[in-house]
Amino acid sequence: MDIDPSTTKYLISAKLSTDGIVEKPDIVGAIFGQTEGLLGDELDLRDLQKSGRIGRIEVEVSSTKGKSEGIVYVPSSLDQVETAILASSLETIDRVGPCKARITIEKIEDVRVSKRNKIVERAKQLLNELMKASKVSGVDLADSVRQSVQIEEVIHYGKERLPAGPNIDDSDAIIVVEGRSDVLNLLKYGIKNVIAVEGTNIPQTIVELSKEKVVTAFADGDRGGELILRELLQVAEVDFIARAPAGQEVEELTQKQIVKCLRNKVPADQFAEMLNIQGPSTKNGEKTGRRDEDRGERRRPEDDRGRHGREREQKPPSRFQEEKPVKRFSPEQLRWKGVLDELVNTSKAKILNASGNVLKEVHVSTLADTLKEGMEGVTSVVLDGIITQRILDIAVEKNISTVVGVKLGNIAKLPTNVEVLTKEDLS
Known part of the structure; x- marks a missing residue:
């Protein structure tokens, strides 16, 4: 069925049955012929079709056992009242060609409702596609912006x-x-x-x-x-x-x-x-010394079991066995050593006052910013990390008298009014 949508508001569907075999031209001719003059000049089918107020009449017909049945479609752009009158006039047709016929109106369909339903369904599809595209583009946009920022930061x-x-x-x-x-x-x-x-x-x-x-x-x-x-x-x-x-x-x-x-x-x-990796020597010899001593202690029993063990037993004591002078520490240095030992492998720092009480414990990465905030009563800092020039500069600025750390970094200017102690100094 080919209905012209430009001339259609309503679609009349009528069921046709005849007692003989008829074809489409017979049915269309009967409709025009038997309704002519029935409804007056204003609703004459020929005039309405010429003016485009009704569309082309479509017929679907089939014949079996000497009888014909089919559906007649009449598109109308008339108003509801005129369309209903036109539809009812079709039921007055009682003959098609030489055969008796019966036409019954099945329905009058508002084509605009069907169009609206199609519009809604299509709009849903388009909206879903739009939302998917928006989500994808939004994700791509965020990723591209994030990636560009990362690249700029490198x-x-x-x-x-x-x-x-x-x-x-x-x-x-x-x-x-x-x-x-x-x-x-x-x-x-x-x-x-x-x-x-x-x-x-x-x-x-x-x-x-x-x-x-x-x-x-x-x-x-x-x-x-x-x-x-x-x-x-x-x-x-x-x-x-x-x-x-x-x-x-x-x-x-x-x-x-x-x-x-x-x-x-x-x-x-x-x-x-x-x-079993041997590391490099550090600036103050801390790492190498410790590993050399460990290797020396482990090596001695192996040497005793070696091929030249007896000769080595008769040799004078090695440098690892020589007695080292015992360092003497002040009570304050012993206190720093104890605090530093507590912080081993924690990457943290303790900020202390004159009484040795801990005012705050922070991560070494945030120590400089914490000291810059200007805490009251800070006299000393102990950190499980490297003493940097930045830390010493802040210590001078904040009148901090003592800084204790694992080792000393690359220091361009060592302050005279700040006592700087490393793990090596306290061991």
Whole structure:
């Protein structure tokens, strides 16, 4: 059925049955012929069709066993009253050609309602497509903005132009990762004191930074990550080791996984002993001395069992067996030593007053900002980390008399009015 939508408000559907075989032209002719003059000039079918107020009459007819049945469709753009009158006039037709006929109106359909229903259904489809497209574009937009910000935050550090976060110089602690993708992933979650080694050949920039800052090496959970850690521990002064879960890379970790890995970091000495790695000598000889003594103690029973054991027994005592002069500490120094021992492997700092009471305990990464806030009564600071020039400058500014730490960083100007003590000074 082909109905012209431009001339249709209503659609009349009429059921036709005849006692003989008829065809479409017979039915259309009977409709025009038997309704002519029936409803007056205003509702004459021929005039209405010429003026476009009714559309083309469509007929669907089939014949079986000498009889015909079908449906007649009359599109109308008349008003409801005129359409109803026109429909009822069709039921007056009693013959089609030579055959008796019966026409019964089945329904008058408001085509605009059907159109509205189609419009609603189509609008739902279009809205769903629009919402999906908006969500996707919104996600893409957020990701692209986030990625562009991350890329803008990546700087090139040192003569090797290593990918790094913007807070490398300002932070007392840094995180060393493998590549640029790892740096981008940590920047994504707000960790900006990160720098990449860009391969297994550790750059000199990393070695120099490790002398001044607290270094956490954050490696992939695969064989490649272990190889990088081995080289780092041999050439740089690494303080802590963090690993991604087995088989995963730092660049693919979520924020929750990254935080968990960094919280579960282990001291570098402990990790090095597990892998039997010999580390570099530090600026004040602390790490090398301790490891040399350990190796000396372990070596002696092995030497006794060796091939030249008897000869070695007759040799004079080695330098490890010579008695060292006993250091004498003041009560105040013993107190600093006790506080420093309490902070071992915690990466925290204690801020104390003149009576030795702890005013506040903070992480070493936030120590400088905390001291700048200007707490009342601060006379000394003990930290499980490296004493940096920045900490000493703040100590001078805030009239802090004593600063105690694990070791001394790269200090350009040592203040005369601040007592600076390291772990080596207290051991």
